[in-house]
Amino acid sequence: MNNTKPAYITLLLALLHGVAGISILVISSWFIAVSAIAPVGFNYVIPAVVIRALALLRIASGYASMWVGHNDLLARIANIRLSVFSQLENTQINEKALTTEALAQHTEELASRWIAWIAPLSSATFIFTCLCVVAVGFGFPGAGLLIALFVVWSIALVLQGVGALRIAKRATHANARFRQASTNFLNSSAIWHLSTAFTNTREGKTTCADESHTLQGLEHDVATNREAAEVSAPDINIKDVSAKVVWHEKIAQKNTADRTAWWFQGVAFLLVVLTMSGAFSITQTLLFAPIAIVVPMVLLAAPDWAGNAFSSISKFAQYKQSVKALQQMKATPIKMLCEREINTAVTLTEFSVTGRRTSKVNTNLPARGVVCVSGASGCGKSSLLQGLAGLLPADGKREIDGVNMPPGLVTNWRYVEQEPVILSGSLALNLDPAGRCISHSEFITLMQELGLEKLLPLTTWVGKAGRPLSGGERKRVALARAILAKPRVLLVDEPFEGLDIHTQQRVCDVLNRYATDKLVVIASHVTPKALVVQKNVQLDEASMVAVNGEHRATL
Template sequence: MREASSSNTIKAEVNAKSQGLKLVATLLLMLTHFAAGLAILIVASWFIAACSIAGMGFNYMLPAVVIRGLAILRTTTGYCQMLVGHNHLLNKLAALRLSIFAALENKVSISRKQSLDALHHHSEEVAGIWIAWVGQNVGVLLSLVMLNLVSIFLLPSLTTTVIIFTGIFMFIYLGLLIAMLKVSTHIVAAKKQAQFAIIQHIESAPIWHLLQSYKKNSPSLNALRKLEASQQRQIRNASLLLLLSGVGLLITILSHYSGQYIGHAEFIVLPILLLTLNDWLTPALANQKQLATYVESKKEIKTVSTNIHQLSVISEHLDAIDVAKFKPIDTNMSETNAHFNKGGVNVLVGGSGVGKSRFLQALAGLIAHQGSRELEFTNHVQSNEHGLLCDAVYLEQFPYVLSDSVRANLQVANPNASDVKMREVLNAVGLYSLNNLDQWLGENGRLLSGGEKKRLGLARAMLSKANLLLLDEPFESLDIENIKRMREIINRLSINKIVIVATHILPKGLFIRQCCPLELNANDVKQGIMQQSKSSALS
């Protein structure tokens, strides 16, 4: 074991060094690419001016060869930078997503959507920062350094003017960056609000016909559009300010120094660079949007990684559960004392909104609770530790269906289940139409009705080898025939498993072992249910 651990550590170190070398190589290639592009501009502009004033002995071949060599260098480094840079990007993205997965393992996230956004969109923005922003901006700063070096060595009397221009550019650059970071926070908030409004609007499609004015109730994106337009306006204003600064500098140079440098071909270099600002400096201003997006994405990933409850994992097989003064945190339900065992259905009693679903989740260890939860295992060992119960299946009120085949959705509960066994449980719950296990169920199971999703969830519970079944509203969205079918299955499962049901629908013939009131005024309901259960058993 030690040797394996040491080997994994060495591999991780080698991989980290490899990624570091790729990053350094990417940055060097980016810098070479930018430098070659600017060098082509400088040499080509000098060559054009030199040709117009050169005598018969001027060597026209050498500058042309230099320009061609620089062009080849620029093209080669561009392709190599893409090859190495994107390889580093993909490896970085994979490592980042694996780290997010590791952070979420055996933990409960506040929001499933927030986790998915972090894995998909935010991880791409964070991993791509080197290619999308760092390399680009380092190249721009290198270009400014080259501009100042050209003025120092070729045009010394223009050095002060060029330094002033460099200062103006940095002022515009930093000012835009600060403005971008400020507005990006508002854009992220507006996007979240707009996404929530759109999802809410789409999910309310079945009642659109009841709305007096569809347009009045449709979500508006005006706030988001205004913020994004403001962001684009800031970029345009910064670009215009830079262009005006360049034109002002160009007028100053031509009006004050053209006479001094008449007949000097190198003088043309600076005016050409200023006339091509849109090509080599202005893109850096528009690029600041990438950094603002990166900063917000970094925050979101950190939020996903920190706003979670750390859970231990309890893998032993359950035989019984005792709870004392038990209730989920952040609920107003009364504290519960109960003993949950096999041999009948344990029913949770309480009004709508009291927290029956949260009680089941807390019992499984999916969310935190207060009070004691004493676990009795099949080897008669007792434990009062907090943690996620592996020997439990929680059937949600609205079961989650994977965007995959019938087989994949059933193998979630039991990866080793045979095709024969899967078809058997599907037939048992009345899902005869899903006997083709390779049938795709659509995105998030959109091809299934609410009742079919409920029965698919029960089929999972039947396939599972877990000893604890937590069923949230198992009879909801079902017709009378399917309610009877579900009742028989649950009665059969409760013989050898601990079955706890939260429901408002109690079909006759349900073998109720005990009722647990989750609020003080639920005792009358409990007495009525137990009386109904006894009369059903006698009949």
């Protein structure tokens, strides 16, 4: 991030591009006026050659500015994201609205500031200032009109900037509310039937014989699940958090910039009309001094070379909001534990995740091999894996070879989530985000073993947050990323979901091979025959017995 040389080069090229453009306008307007009154023998070649050279310079500087700017943009995105990753290292984000996609958007806004608003605004300001100075210095007829338009442009820029900041703030809050509500809405989708049943029971629509018992049970289940999900489907105010609100704020930002540009264009055209109609003394000068046509032509073209600044102000407003969002990002530290070797077993005693309605587990996990945690949906398989990894606080004991482990995340244990995070980048970036210099052959071999040959080569862009990938492909990419990290314990959540039988076989082969000298714990409601399971842990209701009012899994 400290290397600002490419950014300055981008700025200089943008200035050169703008200066070349306005120079073409000035020389062309003068050339047209001179051609009308030029005497015999006037050399038309030199002005034409100068205009052609300026046109080539404008094209070259434009392409060069884009090339240098976008290369600088990619480097800055990488550096800023590494900085954010460092900031979030060994921590957990508290806000559900600050998703990976939101972080990607904010980092892009920070990285693109040079080509998004610094270069355009600097170029327009520099050109406008130079035009006014040159017009006054050389005594151009109508220089006062140019200064007046510069003042109008500056005022419009400030006013639009104030409005853009307000809209950007509303848009950021609307986006955050929408992401939060969407997460809560989807998290509670599994209990919507409970809400419906609870409502029907309240309305007297139940036909259950023991109505009071049913009512109490539903009331308890709905309350418990709502607390876990924070909000259920009926609690969401769609009007306040719908995507339409977010879209409306984005449209408002664009409309504000367009409206300001139209007003500025109207003022510029009005000055041109007044000039040509004889309202100013410059009209008389046009008949005797061809140079006087320069100012009206500059005024006429002002919306083209100065109007883009209003869109840049909107980008500036979004940049300020992204800076604020990243500065206010709250994360809870996760205690990191040193790497632990397992000689005999991992023992769980009365183990359960804190605050989750799950059973207390008592079992021994072997030092190596595949352990399959199975059970009905909602019985706590994912919670068990996250608690075992140390991502969630847990009660009870978690011991390695008889030694109790304190709360925290073990450095060489990896958890592969059910809905994995895919970065907006290349396949290689997703497989090795930390840049551990993994060999190319190791990448290729694992991708082929997992049936991901179609995604090769490693430079393949996986799209925005991996959206072009299927659910099964995202799962296997995340699994490959975890395996390449070579963890001592690999915890995988629902790796076979959404995969056909043939692909399940390939994933099983990879997991079986990895489990020859490592511990692999898999939470799944599907257990393919090809998976060599060392031990089964059942967490469904049938395997729970009530002891002193508590639930314990009998394993």
